[in-house]
Amino acid sequence: MLTIKNLHAEVDGKQILKGINLEIRKGEMHAIMGPNGSGKSSLSSVLAGRENYTVTQGEVIFEGKNLLDMSPEDRAREGLFMAFQYPVEIPGVSNLHFLKTALNEIRTYHGLPAMESKEFLKLTKEKQQLVDFNANLMNRSLNEGFSGGEKKRNEVFQLAMLDPKLAILDETDSGLDIDALRIVAAGVNKLRSADKAFMVITHYQRLLEYIVPDFVHVLYNGQIVKTGTKELALELEEKGYDWLKEEVHQKESV
């Protein structure tokens, strides 16, 4: 579904990604871990098309198409979704209107007619339950005055509504208490299916107790330095990242 080859990217002239290689197939759950500043969020930003990042080398193929050639909205329409680490508050744009606009723009892109209001509301109700998202928040301005947990739930709710092929969760667990974390994780687990893939970016192993990954990749200094299964996450939790950093530096000096 997604193939990343030798991806290099910089922001403000500073190299952040230094040759990422990654293959994600349908149905898979990939976790990206790593210490602060290793490039985790940069990777998600580059994939989603954030404009202040410049790709200097490499390519990203998503469902047979060159992802890097697409505008952020076309990436979304092709089936890529990123749950933001810091969801943006937009006063004056209602949650409901925003979602309806997004959903219908995606439908138009695929040659489908706009969704009927009735059908839209039915879908909304169904997906709200999935992440226990308070219906009262629907008519409020997008994320405005939402608690940290409500914002993150809203991200997963949007994910459920827009039904992407590949979802990137950028530190969706950060700032969540354990109850909110469980709810969010349960929502994500219900969305897992054989034709969808996930990339979960996290600093902590905690999330992976609830969302069990097929693969764990460790990002350090702009590269994936280690790939393993869920046991790798446990090892990191136990030993921290320092041993990996040392291993990398030793390799470099050899």
Added chain:
Amino acid sequence: MTSDKSFYEFISNGVPGPEQKVDADNAILPARKLAFSRFKELGLPTIKTEEWRYTNIQRYLKDAFTLAQEEQGTVTAEQLKAASIPHLDSYRAVLVNGRLQADLSVLPSGGKITVSKLSDAAGNPQLQAWFDKHPHLQSQPFAALNAALFADGLFIEAGTNATLDKPLHIIHVYTASTNAFIQPRHLVVLHKSATLEVIESAVGINDNAITFVNAVTEVVLEENAELWHYNIQNTVKNSRHIHNTSATQKADSRYHHFNFTLPSAELTRNNLSVALTGSNTETNLHGLYLATGTQHVDNHTFVDHLVPNCNSNELYKGVLLDDANGVFTGRIHVNVDAQKTNAFQQNNNLLMSEKANINSQPQLEIFADDVKCSHGFTVGRFSDEALFYLRSRGIGAEAAKSLLVNAFAFDITDQVHIPALQDFLAEKIRQYVAGAINN
């Protein structure tokens, strides 16, 4: 009366007084003469005049203009349709070059609400009582010029307890085929406990010639009267506008004024002022200006708290593109006797280009000590993060910008109580943003 070259020179020096006007009505001729001498005394402003510091009016008056209004402009049904607001259920008063056209209008009849030509109301005691009497008009040279030489306009009178089942939509159509200086004049009087909704919009149907509109609207709200007054300024590029709107509010009255300045008149100068002469009044002034190209939009507002226990609330918002220029001056005067005044003012701006510019200044003159007053000014750019957030959900750049401009304008448009008008404004905002992106 035509100026050969600079109209500024012509009206400064050469313009004949009101006694030359063949159609001048005797009843108000003395008032016209007074206004004319006041105009001569005040003279036209320059950029050295404090009130006109950021608006160089000479620039807009250097062309030649004809001062007489064309008697009859022809307006087709199609043109009228273009000037209408879709799905708006309303009465309709169509003014062509400032004159009411009964055949194109659908006016309320049989009730306690009169809508007529101002010239037909010359003998009305209300006109005698209020014409050119508003204290704030006395220092405005363009208002004086209008009083001296205006041709016609509307007279609207709502009797005690009168109300209309739907809004009155006033459509101003300008048809001049040569440069014209047009001076409409309106008087709106709401008697005790009357309520009315008025929407004004404008359309220019000839962009080969320049139309300069110097309009005056006087509003009188008697005790407990309520007026919703929406002014939509959406004429063609080749038009220049000075609008003086002056209201007098008596006790317990409510005045809700909305000013929507949309593309694409070259110049829009609004002088909006309210004198609060009775206590326990409510005044809401809402403004939204969307300017593009080299448009110049100048809003001068003045709320004059003369008596205790009055509430005024003012919110003006602007979105400026390209080389557009905005000016906002919000004056609040609280008289020494006007205790328990609440007066709030806010001006927020969104600049969408490097070259767009805004000059904003609040002027608070507070002489009472037991009052609540505040003012604020912001200028910002589009949040790139918000734009990216929307796009990352599949919303195209244009639709995303439109959403954000709508969101910025929301606390103004949300106050509009007529759904068809809300939809119309949302559509105008969409077109504005689309135009901005295509440029």
